[in-house]
Amino acid sequence: MKECLLTIDFEDFKHDLKRSLSVDNILGSPEGLSKSINKLNEILKQTNSNNQVTYFITGQVARDYPDIVRKISENNNEIACHGNFHDMIYDLSRQEFGKSLDKAIKYLKLASGKDIIGFRAPSFSINKNCEWAFDEIAQRFKYDSSYLSDRDIIEPVQEYKKNAHQMLTLPIYNPIKFLNMRVRVIGGTFLKLLPLNTILNYMREAENKGYVPIIYIHPYELLTEDDFKVKFNEMKNVNFAKRFYWLFRQNQWLSIGNKSFVYKLEKILTIYSHVGTVQSYLKRNNYL
Numbered sequence: 001m002k003e004c005l006l007t008i009d010f011e012d013f014k015h016d017l018k019r020s021l022s023v024d025n026i027l028g029s030p031e032g033l034s035k036s037i038n039k040l041n042e043i044l045k046q047t048n049s050n051n052q053v054t055y056f057i058t059g060q061v062a063r064d065y066p067d068i069v070r071k072i073s074e075n076n077n078e079i080a081c082h083g084n085f086h087d088m089i090y091d092l093s094r095q096e097f098g099k100s101l102d103k104a105i106k107y108l109k110l111a112s113g114k115d116i117i118g119f120r121a122p123s124f125s126i127n128k129n130c131e132w133a134f135d136e137i138a139q140r141f142k143y144d145s146s147y148l149s150d151r152d153i154i155e156p157v158q159e160y161k162k163n164a165h166q167m168l169t170l171p172i173y174n175p176i177k178f179l180n181m182r183v184r185v186i187g188g189t190f191l192k193l194l195p196l197n198t199i200l201n202y203m204r205e206a207e208n209k210g211y212v213p214i215i216y217i218h219p220y221e222l223l224t225e226d227d228f229k230v231k232f233n234e235m236k237n238v239n240f241a242k243r244f245y246w247l248f249r250q251n252q253w254l255s256i257g258n259k260s261f262v263y264k265l266e267k268i269l270t271i272y273s274h275v276g277t278v279q280s281y282l283k284r285n286n287y288l
């Protein structure tokens with residue numbers, strides 16, 4: 001059977017959106033996060049998949065809901081880092097980014113009791129103007145999963161070395177251009193909106209180039225109810241037009257295509273065998 005690596009970017013959508021809108025009460029949705037873990041476990045069970053997954057978790061989730069992170073870790077999943085808040089790295093200074101990583105590592109370690117060796121940037125937000133980010137990541141982690149393969153590296157696993165810091169990079173395969181935008185087919189909104197056959201074709205293409213396709217999903221994509229939705233009256237200090245805009249815009253993540261997302265994910269997992277955590281994959285292949 002062909003192999004894939006299923007990973008989840010475990011962020012609290014409700015908290016992150018409220019924070020970005022500067023809402024007073026930025027309480028998120030621990031219920032939604034717990035529900036998404038159950039749903040993911042159900043999908044893994046139904047498809048007879050390996051039940052150990054890499055959870056790239058924000059520091060905020062570990063800080064606010066340490067019990068959830070502890071439970072994920074106790075079930076032998078890998079706890080990795082997804083930034084402290086879900087801030088775009090290109091909006092941060094190098095110093096701010098370094099400090100935010102230290103905070104996230106502290107919270108994740110405290111909640112899980114384990115060393116954190118992997119990192120993925122929120123929304124893969126490392127562009128040409130902030131490539132220093134890789135150096136900050138290499139100072140703190142053993143591997144990175146933020147690199148997009150449309151740059152110069154196309155090796156499936158490659159060593160990053162700079163200023164005496166080194167780590168492994170596992171690039172996300174995204175060579176497909178659509179309307180001048182690079183498409184990361186095997187995850188997020190793209191996985192929701194593209195037809196299953198298109199996704200499978202690109203997975204095959206990745207595979208032919210030596211990649212074990214990395215699938216990235218989010219808690220809110222696994223749910224079909226409004227568990228993470230920020231309601232109209234929860235956006236009190238936001239102006240009226242912006243409130244309406246965000247009320248509807250949230251559907252892009254929280255409802256449009258979510259049912260077909262779960263269906264597609266299950267189908268993919270019957271064709272591709274999920275091989276376990278990134279850490280175990282790297283160890284098995286003698287990278288670590």
Ligand SMILES: [Zn+2]
Nearest residue numbers: 009011122123
């Ligand atoms: Zn994310």
